[in-house]
Amino acid sequence: MSEQAQFELFAFWRSSAAFRVRVALNLKGLSAHEQNIDLDAGEQRSAEFLKISPLGSIPALVAKGHEPLTQSLAILEFLDELQPSPPLLPSDLYGRARVRSIASMCAADTHPMVVPRVKKYLQTTGGFDDAAWRAWQIRWLGTGLAAVEERLAGAPETGTFCHGDEPTMADICLASIVAVTRVFKIAIPDVPTIDRIMATCDQHPAFMKADPKRQAGAPG
Structure with missing residues (x-):
């Protein structure tokens, strides 16, 4: 581990889950030496x-002297407790539950359907070819984002970001799914609220720095 870095982060350039942690570290002003x-x-x-x-x-x-932390949502909660400002969760009880719900829709319900181990199983055991795998990605990424759009659209709690006018854990997890669709060139139609929120995230330095295409190992 670098003497300047506070953490060692084991990641991969296009990983949606690693993207979440990068964004949180950036928002919190914390440093990590990344291992590919x-x-x-x-x-x-x-x-x-x-x-x-x-x-x-x-x-x-x-972190030096501590057991490795895994699972991106748990890591986000850890970082939020370690460095409370800026917060990744709202101050009110129902707001925190709403943000955690949206985050879980992305990170727990949608992302696991398209991870490499699912692809490997479907292609080696399920008889999927590349076309079938792409159809699977489009189906489940589209289903997940459509559900998030329904949750966000018209809700009074939805602001500039998923909840209010500052980025939260919900935005980090939503952006991580959208990042996957961009890597694999999958367009998800009819999600105007998500598109609006993502346009704001795309201009935020913490999200920009975490962009998969800016990471070591990404295709040129």
């Missing part, structure tokens, strides 16, 4: 990495 785990090369299944993340999942965040 090449999902395409299967490095997540190495014996060395499985000691850090037993499921072989990324990201993993490590």
Whole structure:
């Protein structure tokens, strides 16, 4: 670990979950030295990495002298408690529940459908070819984002961002799913509220810095 960095972050350039942690670190002004785990090369299944993340999942965040932290939502909550300002959750009880709900719609309901281990299983056991896998991605990314759009559109709590006028955990998780659609060139129609919120996120330095295409290992 770099002497200047506060954490070691095990990640991969296009990982939606790693994107979430990058954005949170950027928002909080915290530093991490990033270690690339090449999902395409299967490095997540190495014996060395499985000691850090037993499921072989990324990201993993490590602070010197502490057990590795895994699961992006848990890491976001950890970072929010570690560095409370700016907050990733609203101050009121119902607001926090709403933000966590939207975040989970993205990170727990939508993202797991399109992760590499699902692709590997479907292509090796389920008989999927590349066209079938792309149709699967479009179906589940589209379903997830349509549900989030329905939750956001017209809700009085929705502001410049998913909840109010400052980015929260909900925006981080929503942007992480949209980042996946962009990497794989999948257009999701009829989500005007999401499109508006994402246009704002795209101009925010914390999100811009975390963009998958700006990370080491991303295609030129």
